[in-house]
Amino acid sequence: MFKFDKLVFGDAGWGDEFLIATLMTLLVSILSMGLGLFLAIITVWAKILQNRITRFIANFYTTVIRGVPELLVIYLIFFGGNAVVMSIAKVFGYNKYIELNALTIATIAIAVISATYSSEVLRASYLAISKGQIEAARALGMNKFSIFFKVISPQVIRHALPGIGNVWQITLKDTSLISVTGLVEIMRQSRISSNVEHSPLTFLITAAILYLCLTTISGRVFKTLEINYSKGFST
Amino acid sequence: MIEFLNSIQNSLIYKNFFLVLSGLDNTILLLLISLPLGFVLALLFALGRVSKITLLSRTIASYIFIIRGTPLLVQIYLIYFGLGSVKFIRESFLWYALKEPFWCGVIALTINTVAYGAEIFRGGIQSIEKSQVESGLSLGFGKFLLLRKIILPIAIRKVLPSYGNELILMVKATSLVSLTTYMEMTGIARKIMAKTFAPVEAFIAAGILYLFLNFLMVQFVKYLEWKYNPHLRLNN
Numbered sequence: 001m002f003k004f005d006k007l008v009f010g011d012a013g014w015g016d017e018f019l020i021a022t023l024m025t026l027l028v029s030i031l032s033m034g035l036g037l038f039l040a041i042i043t044v045w046a047k048i049l050q051n052r053i054t055r056f057i058a059n060f061y062t063t064v065i066r067g068v069p070e071l072l073v074i075y076l077i078f079f080g081g082n083a084v085v086m087s088i089a090k091v092f093g094y095n096k097y098i099e100l101n102a103l104t105i106a107t108i109a110i111a112v113i114s115a116t117y118s119s120e121v122l123r124a125s126y127l128a129i130s131k132g133q134i135e136a137a138r139a140l141g142m143n144k145f146s147i148f149f150k151v152i153s154p155q156v157i158r159h160a161l162p163g164i165g166n167v168w169q170i171t172l173k174d175t176s177l178i179s180v181t182g183l184v185e186i187m188r189q190s191r192i193s194s195n196v197e198h199s200p201l202t203f204l205i206t207a208a209i210l211y212l213c214l215t216t217i218s219g220r221v222f223k224t225l226e227i228n229y230s231k232g233f234s235t
Numbered sequence: 236m237i238e239f240l241n242s243i244q245n246s247l248i249y250k251n252f253f254l255v256l257s258g259l260d261n262t263i264l265l266l267l268i269s270l271p272l273g274f275v276l277a278l279l280f281a282l283g284r285v286s287k288i289t290l291l292s293r294t295i296a297s298y299i300f301i302i303r304g305t306p307l308l309v310q311i312y313l314i315y316f317g318l319g320s321v322k323f324i325r326e327s328f329l330w331y332a333l334k335e336p337f338w339c340g341v342i343a344l345t346i347n348t349v350a351y352g353a354e355i356f357r358g359g360i361q362s363i364e365k366s367q368v369e370s371g372l373s374l375g376f377g378k379f380l381l382l383r384k385i386i387l388p389i390a391i392r393k394v395l396p397s398y399g400n401e402l403i404l405m406v407k408a409t410s411l412v413s414l415t416t417y418m419e420m421t422g423i424a425r426k427i428m429a430k431t432f433a434p435v436e437a438f439i440a441a442g443i444l445y446l447f448l449n450f451l452m453v454q455f456v457k458y459l460e461w462k463y464n465p466h467l468r469l470n471n
Contacts, residue, residue: 067442067446173306177411205313205317208310
């Protein structure tokens with residue numbers, strides 16, 4: 001039933017393929033988490049700006065993406081991403097066929113999903129900062145730039161870390177959906193291997209164990225970070 | 236005017252909308268079975284998790300750990316492809332359910348939601364003030380009566396918002412069952428996208444339906460919150 005001998009490294013087994021696939025999953029997760037955080041900052045900024053149009057766009061984006069299955073968003077970007085990039089390139093006078101590689105599509109798709117969750121976390125932690133602090137910083141003559149980096153950011157990071165940890169776990173698990181686009185990460189690798197070896201149970205359990213390891217280890221990392229960032233912050 | 240109506244009827248969004256709509260009943264069917272089943276089992280698992288029987292509590296804790304640590308897609312594939320490849324399962328009565336993508340989906344969704352739900356309900360049960368349990372005991376309530384009249388009603392109404400979140404996640408999770416060849420809304424949308432290469436139109440058609448389903452779910456949870464929190468209503 002469970003064929004251990006198929007998981008050895010080298011030509012006889014799938015061990016090294018799975019190692020590469022695990023690294024690919026990690027890479028996609030980290031890239032899309034980073035891009036997602038960047039998008040989330042823009043979204044939060046659009047929401048707290050006293051501007052009805054930007055707020056509407058940001059709210060529309062988060063509501064739609066969070067109310068629609070992740071798989072549907074991935075299909076949209078997988079089937080439609082090329083056309084969008086090509087039409088943008090056309091504006092700049094480039095008329096040749098462009099094909100995005102699977103990693104780019106995967107990163108963008110997961111980032112678009114992850115950003116909606118991150119933005120809620122970041123917004124809540126921004127609102128947790130009392131207004132008095134920003135006023136105090138302004139009274140000290142700090143400009144907008146240094147208020148953002150010296151007063152707001154450190155506190156937002158501290159407040160947001162537990163929430164961001166949750167978003168990371170969600171993002172990590174969402175990368176399994178990327179297998180439908182053909183990017184060889186853990187899930188895709190397990191499907192390929194089980195099709196070759198006719199032993200789905202072995203490779204799917206391997207995939208489950210790998211995901212479990214990734215989530216557990218990254219959970220530990222975030223715990224450590226939380227302790228680190230809440231130094232001098234009596235709870 | 237008639238020309239305008241004709242052009243709407245011939246537009247891709249309009250056609251796709253009804254195509255995707257034909258998958259709505261399959262999506263709802265998945266939810267109708269897995270959500271109530273998941274609710275009941277999650278309550279039982281939460282009670283087991285907080286019970287003083289160490290073995291039971293530990294077993295449920297590790298079940299929750301494993302399910303929450305792996306993607307739903309792995310679970311669906313494990314049940315659909317994995318269990319189907321084991322010979323003695325193929326020969327047992329289980330095969331009647333496991334050969335159907337629909338029942339595999341229901342089983343996987345239920346297993347998944349039970350783990351998340353149990354953790355939510357555990358939070359609710361553990362947040363109940365001790366004095367309420369003590370006053371129940373002082374009135375001579377038995378264990379079962381205490382559970383039925385005090386612990387569960389308070390716990391459930393406390394966790395309604397977070398359980399509502401889980402319900403919405405479940406609506407979205409049904410889309411993954413389409414990867415086991417079960418044709419629900421996402422499966423149909425995928426087919427349209429692959430066939431016509433008009434991803435936006437199919438996305439809009441399916442997206443509207445999913446947003447509508449989730450909107451209904453939110454309203455349902457809001458109604459439950461209103462109904463079971465009479466002390467929080469503004470005018471009474």
